[in-house]
Amino acid sequence: MSKGLxxxxxxxxxxxxxxVKKADLAENSPVRGCMIIKPYGFAIWEKMQAKLDQMFKExxxxxxxxxxxxPKSYLSKEADxxxxxxxxxxxxxxxxxKQAEDRSGLVVDPEAKxxxxxxxRPTSETVIWNxxxxxxxxxxDLPLKLNQWVNVxxxxxxxxxxxxxxxxxxxxxxxxxxxxxxxxEETLKMLQVxxxxxxxxxxIPVIQGxxxxxxRFAGAVDTYCIxxxxxxxxxxxxxxxxxxxxxxxxxxxxxxxxxxxxxxxVWGTSWGVSTRLMGALIMAHSDDKGLILPPRLAPIQVVIxxxxxxxxxxxxxxxxxxxxxxxxxxxxxxxxxxxxDTHKPGWKFAEYELxxxxxxxxxxxxxxxxxxxxxxxxxxxxxxxxxxxxxGSTVQHMLSGMHNSIYQKALKFRDQNxxxxxxxxxxxxxxxxxxxxxxAHWDGTIETEQRIKDETKAxxxxxxxxxxxxxxxxxxxxxxxxxxxxxxxxx
RNA sequence: CGGGGUGUAGCUCAGCCUGGUAGAGUACUGCCUUCGGGAGGCAGGAGCCGAGAGUUCGAAUCUCUCCACCCCGACCA
Numbered sequence: 001m002s003k004g005l006x007x008x009x010x011x012x013x014x015x016x017x018x019x020v021k022k023a024d025l026a027e028n029s030p031v032r033g034c035m036i037i038k039p040y041g042f043a044i045w046e047k048m049q050a051k052l053d054q055m056f057k058e059x060x061x062x063x064x065x066x067x068x069x070x071p072k073s074y075l076s077k078e079a080d081x082x083x084x085x086x087x088x089x090x091x092x093x094x095x096x097x098k099q100a101e102d103r104s105g106l107v108v109d110p111e112a113k114x115x116x117x118x119x120x121r122p123t124s125e126t127v128i129w130n131x132x133x134x135x136x137x138x139x140x141d142l143p144l145k146l147n148q149w150v151n152v153x154x155x156x157x158x159x160x161x162x163x164x165x166x167x168x169x170x171x172x173x174x175x176x177x178x179x180x181x182x183x184x185e186e187t188l189k190m191l192q193v194x195x196x197x198x199x200x201x202x203x204i205p206v207i208q209g210x211x212x213x214x215x216r217f218a219g220a221v222d223t224y225c226i227x228x229x230x231x232x233x234x235x236x237x238x239x240x241x242x243x244x245x246x247x248x249x250x251x252x253x254x255x256x257x258x259x260x261x262x263x264x265x266v267w268g269t270s271w272g273v274s275t276r277l278m279g280a281l282i283m284a285h286s287d288d289k290g291l292i293l294p295p296r297l298a299p300i301q302v303v304i305x306x307x308x309x310x311x312x313x314x315x316x317x318x319x320x321x322x323x324x325x326x327x328x329x330x331x332x333x334x335x336x337x338x339x340x341d342t343h344k345p346g347w348k349f350a351e352y353e354l355x356x357x358x359x360x361x362x363x364x365x366x367x368x369x370x371x372x373x374x375x376x377x378x379x380x381x382x383x384x385x386x387x388x389x390x391x392g393s394t395v396q397h398m399l400s401g402m403h404n405s406i407y408q409k410a411l412k413f414r415d416q417n418x419x420x421x422x423x424x425x426x427x428x429x430x431x432x433x434x435x436x437x438x439x440a441h442w443d444g445t446i447e448t449e450q451r452i453k454d455e456t457k458a459x460x461x462x463x464x465x466x467x468x469x470x471x472x473x474x475x476x477x478x479x480x481x482x483x484x485x486x487x488x489x490x491x
Numbered sequence: 492c493g494g495g496g497u498g499u500a501g502c503u504c505a506g507c508c509u510g511g512u513a514g515a516g517u518a519c520u521g522c523c524u525u526c527g528g529g530a531g532g533c534a535g536g537a538g539c540c541g542a543g544a545g546u547u548c549g550a551a552u553c554u555c556u557c558c559a560c561c562c563c564g565a566c567c568a
Contacts, residue, residue, distance in 0.1 A: 004529090032560085087566065123568095157566055164567070217568095225568095237568065276568055307527050346528035353528095364527055374527080491568095 005354070007288050012232040016283060020161045023291045023355050025278065033159040033166030040355065041278065043299035045169065048277060049149060051201055051296075052171065055193050061145045061173060066127050068150070069118040074126035078251040084218020085122045088155045092118040120153045125219060125244075125270055128174045129252040136266055138257045139178050143186070147173040162279035163236075163491050170274035176266045178256065180245070183267035187243040190271040191224045194239035202277065203294040203407040204228050204284045205414050206238060207437070207486060209462025214446055220270075221245035227461045227486065229414045230283040233435025235461050235488035238280050244268035279491070285379070285406050291356025292379050294406055295399040302328055302335040302395055303357045305348045307364030314339065317363050320388060324361065324373065327392030333399065353378060358402055359395055379406050420484070424475045427487070431456050437488050441481035443474035452476055458487045 005022060006014045020026055025041030028034075037045065053063070069092065076082050096112035099105075121127070128146070135141060149171045159165050173190060177183040191208060198204050206226035216223040220242035228238045249255070249265040256266055285292040295301055304321055308314040321337055328335045336357075338348055345362065352360055362374040373391060376383045379402050386394050417436030421427045430438050442448060442460065453459050462485070469483040 084567095152568095154567070156568095158564095168568080170568080240568070272568080274568060309526060341526095344526055344528090344530070346526085346530080348529090349527095350529045362527070366527075 005288060005290060008231065015288070016279075017161065019282060019286060019290060019354075025282070025291075026161045028161070031166070033156060035161050035165050035167075037169075037275070040299065044281070044293070044297055045275060045278060047297045047299065048197075048201070049171075052193075052197055052273065053147075053149070055197060056147050056171075056173065059189060059193060061147045061175075063148060064146045065148055065150070066121075066124050066131065068121055070121050070124070070127045072117045072119055074130055075119060077126060078219045078247060080247070081125065081219035081251075085154075089122055090120040090153045090155055092120065121150070122152055122154045123270075123272075124148070124150070124152075124172055125174065125248055126252070129248040129254055129268070132174075132176055132266070133252050133254045136176060136254055136256050139259055142176060142178045142256060142266065143182065144176040145173070145186075146175070147171055160279075162275055162282070165275070168275045170272050172270060172272045175269045176249075176254070177269070178258070178264075178267070180267050183245075183269050184243055187222070187224060187241045187269045187271070190269070191226065191239075191241040194226050194241065194271070194273060197273075198226060198228065198238050198277075198280075199407065201294065201296045202281055202284070203296075203403055203410060204238070204280060205407065205411040207462065207464055208466055209464045209486065211240075211462060212446075212449060212460045212485075214449060215460065217242045217270075219244065219247055221247065224465070225462050227437075227488075228280050228284065229417060229437060229488070230280070230491070231413070232283075233417060233489075235437065235486075235490040236276070236280050236283070237461070237490065238277060239271070239273040241271035242269060244270060284410055286356065289350075290354030292406060293356035293358060295358045295403050298356065298358050299334070300336045300352075300355075300357050301333050301399060302359045302361060303348075303352045304335065304337045304361045304363065305345050305352075306337075306339055307345045307362060309365075313365055313368075314341070316368055317365075320368060320371075321363060324363075324388060324391050328395060331392055331396050333392075333395060359398055361391065361395075377402060379409075418486075421475065422472075427475050428456055431458050431487075431489065435489060437461065437486050439484045439486055440475045441472040441483075442485045443477045443479040443481050445477070445479075448474060448476045452487070458489050461486045461488050461490060 005018055008015045023040070024038050026035045026037045029036050075085065093114055094108045094112045095114060096109040097106040098109040100107045132144065136144060151167055151169050153167050156164055156166055175186050177186060195206050195208060198206050206228055208224065208226055211223040211225055217240060222243040224241045226238045228236050230236055246265040246267055248268050254266045255263045258264055281297065282291060285294065304324065306314060306317040306321065308317055318339060325335055325337060349360065356378060358378050360376045367373050371388050372385050373388055374383055375386050375394060375398070377398060417434065418439060419430045419436060420439040421430055427438060427440055438458065449460055463483060464486060472481050472484065474481045
C-alpha cells in the first residue's frame with residue numbers, strides 16, 4: 001500500500017479517484033467505463049442493499065427478476081422514453097462467434113444475426129409493463145408492487161468510478177395502482193424511504209424536490225428526487241422516484257376492470273437508487289486521511305490493533321482482547337482483531353484510517369498492566385484511554401454519537417452552502433466562488449433554464465417540495481416566478 | 492466526434508534531445524535489528540521498453556503506420 005492521498009483542497013477530483021482505489025473500494029475494468037467492485041467496497045454496498053431491501057419489504061414490496069435483454073421494439077413504445085434512452089443503449093445483434101478464416105482469432109458469425117435485436121436494459125419499465133399487461137385484469141390485482149436488484153447499462157461518454165459508470169448496480173421499483181392518488185402517494189412514500197435511508201444510515205442530509213421538465217425521467221409525469229451536496233460544493237442526485245401517470249399503461253395497453261366494471265388504464269410509479277450512492281458516501285464525509293464511514297454502514301465498525309514486541313506479549317494481549325471482542329459482539333458491533341505480525345501498528349493505524357473504520361482500539365503492554373485500552377474515533381481523531389470492562393458501552397455510545405456527529409457536520413456544511421440570490425450577477429458570482437446550492441427565482445421556462453445552464457454550467461437540481469412557495473421575479477428574465485428553485489453544478 | 496497528452500517492472504515514473512549490456516522509488520521474497528503513528532540494513536526475483544514496418548553494424552531512443560489509454564469539450568443516475 002503506497003503512502004499518502006492527494007489533498008482535497010489541492011485536487012478534489014484526484015483525491016476522490018485515489019481514495020476509491022486506495023481504500024480498496026473499486027478499480028477500473030478492462031472494459032472502458034465499467035468497474036470492478038472490490039470486496040471491501042462491495043461489503044458497503046451489501047449493507048446498503050440489506051437495509052434498503054428491508055425498508056422496501058416493510059412498505060409492502062416484493063422482489064422479482066426480469067431479464068437483462070429487452071426486445072428493441074419494446075423501447076419504441078413510449079415516445080419520451082425512446083428519446084431519453086436510445087442514445088445510450090448497448091445492442092446485441094448476434095448470438096455466435098466463430099474462428100476467423102485466417103485463424104487469427106474469433107469473429108462475429110454473420111450467419112448468426114438476430115431477427116430482432118436486443119438491447120441491454122438501461123432500465124426495465126418496458127419489459128415490466130409489457131408483463132404487467134398479462135398480470136393485471138381487475139382492480140383486485142392492484143396494487144402490484146415489485147422491486148428488482150439488478151445491473152443496468154447506459155453507454156456513457158465520460159465515466160467515473162461509482163459516480164457514473166457504463167454498467168452499474170441498482171434497484172428499480174415498479175408499481176401499478178388503480179388510482180392516480182394512490183400512485184402519487186406511492187411515489188412520495190418511496191421518496192421518503194430514500195430520504196430516511198440517506199439521512200439515517202448514510203448520514204447525509206438531503207433536499208427533497210421535484211425535477212423540472214428537462215431533468216425529468218424520460219416517460220414520467222413527475223420526477224421527485226433527493227439532492228445532496230458534496231464537500232467540493234457540487235450537487236449529487238442520490239435517488240429518484242417517478243410518478244409515471246398512465247404513460248406506460250397506455251404504451252403497453254395495461255387496463256383493469258374497476259369495481260364498477262369500467263376499463264381503465266393503470267397508474268404507475270418507478271424509483272431507484274444505484275451504486276452512485278457509494279460515491280455520495282465517499283465524498284460527503286471523508287477527509288485527507290481517507291474514508292470516513294458512517295457506523296451503520298461500516299463493514300467493520302471496530303478494529304483492534306495489538307502492540308507487541310514478541311510472541312509472549314502478543315499472547316497476553318490476545319487473551320485480554322478476547323474479552324473486549326465478546327463485549328462488542330454482545331452488542332452486535334462488528335469487530336476485527338488484526339493480530340498480523342506482518343505489519344507494524346503504525347502501518348495498521350494508517351490503513352484502517354484510509355478504510356474509514358469508525359473506531360480503533362489499540363492495546364499494548366502498558367494497557368495490559370493497567371487493564372485499559374486506547375480508543376480512537378475516526379471522524380474526530382480523538383483518542384481516550386478506557387478501562388477494559390467499560391469498552392462495550394463506551395464504543396456503543398461512541399458509534400451512535402459518531403453517526404449524529406457526521407450527520408450534523410454534513411448538515412451544517414450543506415446549510416452554510418445554500419445561498420439565496422436575487423440577481424443574476426450575484427448568482428454567477430456565488431457559483432464561481434463558493435459553489436453549493438443556489439436558491440433563486442426562475443420563471444419556469446425551459447428556455448431560461450437552458451440559457452442559465454449554457455452560461456454557467458449550473459442546472460436546476462430541483463424545485464424543493466418542503467418550502468413555502470413565495471412569488472418573486474426570475475433572476476434571468478425578470479419575469480414573474482412562483483417559487484424559488486435550487487441551482488447547482490452537479491455530478 | 493473535435494483539441495491536447497501518455498504508452499518502459501504489479502504501481503508511479505526516469506532514460507529518448509545526442510542510438511552502444513534496461514534504470515529508480517514503491518510493492519514483492521528471504522534474513523537480521525525493530526514494534527505506542529505508514530521502521531532500518533543486507534540480499535534477491537521481477538520487463539517482447541504498446542504493436543508493426545523502416546533507417547542502421549547496432550533502436551526504448553531516429554522515421555512512418557497502426558492500436559490503446561488518459562485529460563478537456565458535446566450526452567447523462
